Amino acid sequence: MAQNVASFMENVTAKNPSETEFHQAVEEVVESIWPVLDKRPEYRKAKILERVTEPERVIMFRVPWVDDSGEVQVNRGFRIEMNSAIGPYKGGLRFHPSVNLGILKFLAFEQVFKNSLTTLPMGGGKGGSDFDPKGKSDLEVMRFTQAFMSELFRHIGPNTDVPAGDIGVGGREIGFMFGQYKKLANEFTGILTGKGLNWGGSLIRPEATGYGAVYFAANMLETKNETLEGKTCLVSGSGNVAQYAIEKLLDLGAKPVTCSDSGGYIYDEAGIDREKLAFIMELKNVKRGRVSEYAEKFSSAVYTPVNRDLDHNPLWDHKADCAFPCATQNEVNAVDAGNLLRNGVYVVSEGANMPTVPEGVNQFVDAKILYGPGKAANAGGVAVSGLEMSQNSMRYNWTREEVDQKLHGIMKSIHDASVAAANEFGTPGNYVNGANIAGFVKIADTMLDQGVV
Numbered sequence: 001m002a003q004n005v006a007s008f009m010e011n012v013t014a015k016n017p018s019e020t021e022f023h024q025a026v027e028e029v030v031e032s033i034w035p036v037l038d039k040r041p042e043y044r045k046a047k048i049l050e051r052v053t054e055p056e057r058v059i060m061f062r063v064p065w066v067d068d069s070g071e072v073q074v075n076r077g078f079r080i081e082m083n084s085a086i087g088p089y090k091g092g093l094r095f096h097p098s099v100n101l102g103i104l105k106f107l108a109f110e111q112v113f114k115n116s117l118t119t120l121p122m123g124g125g126k127g128g129s130d131f132d133p134k135g136k137s138d139l140e141v142m143r144f145t146q147a148f149m150s151e152l153f154r155h156i157g158p159n160t161d162v163p164a165g166d167i168g169v170g171g172r173e174i175g176f177m178f179g180q181y182k183k184l185a186n187e188f189t190g191i192l193t194g195k196g197l198n199w200g201g202s203l204i205r206p207e208a209t210g211y212g213a214v215y216f217a218a219n220m221l222e223t224k225n226e227t228l229e230g231k232t233c234l235v236s237g238s239g240n241v242a243q244y245a246i247e248k249l250l251d252l253g254a255k256p257v258t259c260s261d262s263g264g265y266i267y268d269e270a271g272i273d274r275e276k277l278a279f280i281m282e283l284k285n286v287k288r289g290r291v292s293e294y295a296e297k298f299s300s301a302v303y304t305p306v307n308r309d310l311d312h313n314p315l316w317d318h319k320a321d322c323a324f325p326c327a328t329q330n331e332v333n334a335v336d337a338g339n340l341l342r343n344g345v346y347v348v349s350e351g352a353n354m355p356t357v358p359e360g361v362n363q364f365v366d367a368k369i370l371y372g373p374g375k376a377a378n379a380g381g382v383a384v385s386g387l388e389m390s391q392n393s394m395r396y397n398w399t400r401e402e403v404d405q406k407l408h409g410i411m412k413s414i415h416d417a418s419v420a421a422a423n424e425f426g427t428p429g430n431y432v433n434g435a436n437i438a439g440f441v442k443i444a445d446t447m448l449d450q451g452v453v
Contacts, residue, residue, distance in 0.1 A: 001034050012053055019102030021329060025109050025354060026053050028361070032436035035425050040444075046452070048444045052112065055105065057081040059155050063129060065147040067140055077148050079127035081161055082108035085446040088159055089125030090115055090382060090389075092166030095173065099130045103329070107166075110353055111382070113439030114375040117414045120386035125161055127152070133168050142176045149180040156181075158189045158392070164385050165194040167328065170240065171206075190392025193385035197397075202388035204403040205381075210244030210351060211404070212380015212411050213324055213372070217349035218252060219415035220370040220431070229253035232320040234345070236260050236313075237327035238284050238291050241351040241378070245324050246277050258315050260327060261291045264305035265315040268298065312336050319343045326351030334359035341367050350374035365430055376414050376435035383410045 005027070012026050030049065037043050059079040067073050078101065081089045091111040094104070104126045112124030129148060133141050156163060165174055174194045181191050195201035204211070218228055231254045235242050238259045246256045255271040259280060268276065276298060283289045295303035304314055312335035316323065323345050325332050329352065332340075337360030340348065348364055349372040350356065356364070356373075364371040384407055391397055398406075414435070421441070422434030 001038075005030050005034055008049070016102070016105070019105060021106035021354070022102045022109065024358060025106040028358065028432070029109075029113065029436045029440065032433040033440045036437055036441065036444075039425075042448060043444050046448055048447055051447065052083060052440075052443065053109070055080050055082045055108065056084060057155075058101070058105075059127075059152075060101070061151045063131070063144065063148050063151070065140075065144045067143075068137055073144075075129050075131040075144070075148075077127070077129045077151060078104050079152060079155055079161070079163075080104045080108035080125055081155075082124045082126070083112045083443065084123035085443050085450060086116060087121035087123050088157075089161035090122035090164070090385065091124055091126040092128075092164045093169045093173075093177075094126070094128035094166040095131045095133050095168030096128070097130055097132045099128045104128060106329070107353055110375050112443065113436060114379045115382055115386075116439040116442045117376060117417060117435060118379050118383040118386060118410055119413055120383065120410075122382065122386050122389075125163070126166075127163060128166065128169070131168075133173065138172070141173060145173050145176040146180040149177045150184065152177075153181045153184045156191060158191055158389070162190065162385075162389060163192055164382070167239070170194075171196060190389055193388045195388070200388070200392050202384055202391055202403060203398070203400040204407060205384045205388055206240055207244040207247070208384035208407055209241045209378050209381030210246070210326065211248045212383065212407060213241070213245050213326070213349045213351040213377045214248040214252065215380065215408055215411040216372045216377040216415055217322060217324070217347050217370070219412055220347060220349070220372055223419070224370070227252070228322070231255065231322050231347070232257060233322040233324060234258045234316060234318060234320045234340075235324045235326055235351075236265070236315055236331060236355075237325075237352065238280060239326075241381075242324075242326040243277065243281055243284070245326055245351050246272055246280075249324075250274060250277065254322070257318065257320070259291060259294075260315055262306070263290050263292060264303055265313075266291050266294045266301045266303050267315070267318060268294075268301040270300035312339060316340050317343065320345050322347040322349070324349055324351050325355035327355065328352055329354045330357050332356040332360050334363065336360065337363040341369070346370060348372065349377040351378050353378065361432060365432060368429060371431055372415075373432050373435055375439065376418050376431060379414055380407055380411055383407060 108126035418434030
């Protein structure tokens with residue numbers, strides 16, 4: 001098998017040079033699903049794997065806009081429409097200086113399998129720009145997003161491609177883009193998810209990714225007859241995902257003790273309670289401040305600035321039971337994974353996309369801890385995006401309790417499907433294999449049904 005995987009990856013790497021994150025995402029999936037290809041020769045004959053790793057469409061465009069000083073700025077915009085076998089392309093838009101083709105192709109590829117796992121009819125896509133909203137005025141963000149949507153609008157639609165938010169794209173950016181789409185297309189449709197409640201948004205959507213990661217951890221613990229009650233939890237990030245992961249951990253009786261941003265992290269041994277969480281939300285969502293201010297406010301906390309000379313992130317080097325990486329890709333390296341295991345962590349539920357490097361994933365799998373990979377554990381966000389699409393189609397809104405109940409049910413379905421697939425192919429307890437296989441089989445069977453397209 002290893003030789004076959006290596007040969008396949010040589011072709012992928014040759015066709016997609018320098019796209020290291022994409023190579024990483026593809027290799028993880030291919031390693032998991034190769035036994036499926038051996039068992040189902042019709043997948044090989046139809047070249048399903050070759051087709052799944054090739055985007056159906058890649059759109060790249062320039063985004064010129066004018067800043068507050070009257071200077072013309074030029075950014076690059078992207079949309080990767082990866083696979084539409086089971087529904088319209090669905091996936092977020094990321095605005096960050098690190099955005100490039102390889103990162104977006106990795107995210108779009110992961111999104112295909114994640115969306116398949118949700119049980120909802122959604123294909124996979126991803127997009128964004130190397131624009132950095134940090135430090136920009138509201139007017140600058142508005143001018144950029146309007147310029148971005150002026151090109152993107154011709155490629156998307158409620159039955160074609162429905163983007164959402166991601167890093168750097170929150171309610172403000174979604175609002176500006178929706179307004180521009182509405183003006184250009186002359187129609188009011190559910191073209192974006194993550195919208196405001198007054199104009200087509202869904203309750204629980206902001207909370208969904210963080211809540212879902214915690215629900216997935218609770219489902220994994222349930223297999224050991226345990227709960228999150230009393231568990232000490234490490235959380236990275238301080239944005240949307242991290243905030244609501246902390247909130248749901250508090251709901252379920254756990255004790256979150258960390259959060260972070262690009263400048264550093266805080267460790268609060270006393271625990272982040274609801275008062276402290278409210279401070280974080282005000283700090284990050286309204287004041288757009290830094291987590292270092294948390295340590296100035298609460299004496300129980302210690303702030304550690306980022307030290308790029310270290311070979312590890314000290315946030316992951318504290319005694320704990322559970323870890324929730326909720327910041328960004330590849331934030332947990334091999335040393336970090338070893339530190340987590342050494343400090344007693346036996347539950348890892350990923351709120352971010354591919355936050356653990358392959359060497360770290362291997363350590364978690366070999367140690368047989370409860371490890372929920374991102375494509376399963378953080379699928380709650382896109383799941384509620386799918387529910388938002390359903391509500392838009394019906395011109396109807398479900399209550400908070402109804403949406404939360406549906407989210408809880410979807411995360412349980414993802415968990416159970418991953419467990420069943422891992423058992424069927426001889427790797428019980430391996431959620432990486434289980435999630436990849438369960439997501440792939442649904443897409444592969446659909447592609448067979450639809451012919452060579």
